[in-house]
Amino acid sequence: MDVFVEIIPGTYARQLRVVEGSRETRFHALWLRERAPDAETLDPRTGQRLIEAAALPLDLALVEAGCDGEKIELTFSDGHQARFALHDLDREWPADAVHERWDASLTRMPSADFTHALKSDDALAEMLESLERYGFVKVSSVPLTLDGMMPLVERLGPLRRTNWGGIADVKSIAEAFDLTMTQRGLEPHTDNPYRDPIPGYIWLHCLSNADSGGDSTLADGFMAAERLRRDDPDAFECLTRTSTRFRYVDDEAHLESEGPLIELDARGEVNRVRYNNRTERVPPLPPEQLDRYYAARRAFFALITAPELTLTPKLAPGEMLIMDNYRLLHGRTAFRLSQGIRHLRQGYVDRDTTASRRLTLRRQIGASPYSLQESA
Incomplete structure (x- = not known):
């Protein structure tokens, strides 16, 4: 081309101005x-900048430009x-994130096999x-096993520890210190918005489930937000501009954070x-x-529970x-439990280690952001 x-x-x-076929880009x-790919500007081993970019002259200009089809040669006014x-x-x-919004019509859930993911980079x-x-x-x-998720967690990075420790039990107990430890239903929510930073990924491992009820409910917050933007733009703008607070307090922890x-x-x-009704403090x-x-908020709640x-x-x-x-x-x-116990184990893994592993694997093995292994 x-x-x-x-x-x-x-x-x-x-x-x-760079023109490749029908695409035009300006730099x-x-x-x-400040991105000049030479040893004077960038460290050859780390790729980190050696010059102080903020000290470059604001009126820096281009003196000469040429291209041989693969490389662009430039001369700057500083020589x-x-x-x-x-x-x-x-x-x-930046590559556009591949976020496919979904609703209840999603017929095939994204799935993976623990053993395969543990042994195979692909x-x-x-x-x-x-x-x-x-x-x-x-x-x-x-x-x-109680720590059955850990070998796969360790393929990504460290487990996020909180005031509850590493992997925590989610089961019905007497004198529960959190509503997750009861048999009541739980409304749609995100976890721990009172932390800074908020945990990035939830790992929820089932050891035993209830014989009646106890189904998980999942709603795509991005889909709900876009529906709100489409159907009620004033409500959407309000929820993007109004910062609310979240708080969790027990005998050993006092956690607060805020955001829209x-x-x-x-x-x-x-x-x-x-979204966390149990801990929001407007x-x-x-x-x-x-x-x-x-x-x-009511309009958004109607969507995430629809x-x-x-x-x-x-x-x-x-x-x-x-x-x-x-x-x-x-x-x-x-x-309701007629016998036994509903027992799940939950842990958190942060976003940076998860994203780093995904992007590193994409670079190393050429994984496509559109690749997907699905099962019914």
Whole structure:
């Protein structure tokens, strides 16, 4: 493919225009200079910058530009010369996240096999790409031991420890210190929004389940947020602009944090939802602002509890859900035990280690962000 480059006239020579076929990209001279891929600018081993970018002159300009089809050769007004590979410039653009929004019509759940993901990088990559794409994945064949999830956790990074320790029990007990330890149903929620940082991924491993009830409920918070944006844009804007607070207090912990129920990234896309009725503590905002907030929150709640947006899988012993706690709203139906005990084990793994493993595997084995291993 022919490539055309030119220094754009009328910009004080501070912009480079690159045309590849029908695609045109513009680059700022200072942006290019601070990324010059040479040993004077970037450390060859670490790729970290050696020069102080903030000290470069703001009027830095381009003097010469040329391209041989694979590399762009530039000369800057400070005398520095650099050669950029075209494919390296392409990689500087952040890849769009592959988030497939879903509702109750999702007929095939993203799934993985514990043993395969433990032994095979290809299987682990597929599991992590599924998790990124859908916000959850169901894992089968998990060992029926208290720490059965740990070998797979350790393939990603450390387990996140909290005031409850590492992996915690989720089962009905007398004098429960948390509503998860009762037999009542739990409304859709995200976990621990009172922490900073909020745990990134929930690992929920079933050792035994109730004979009646105890089904999991899953709702895609990104889908619900986009439905709200479409159907009630004023409510959507309110929930993105109003910061609420969350608090958890017991004899040994006092945890507080804040943030909006719907959080947007720099491009205006939904990148996090928070919802936890049990721990939300709305600040004493002006009454008029609270009128809007309560109405908007009610509209969002109607969506995340709507049957048409909710999946209700029931975990069997040896099955595990891994859930994106920045996206997925999970709960459960009420249950009754005629015998035995409903016993699940839950742990948290942070986002940075999970994302790092996924992206490293994608680079090493060429895993596609669209690859997915599904089963009914």
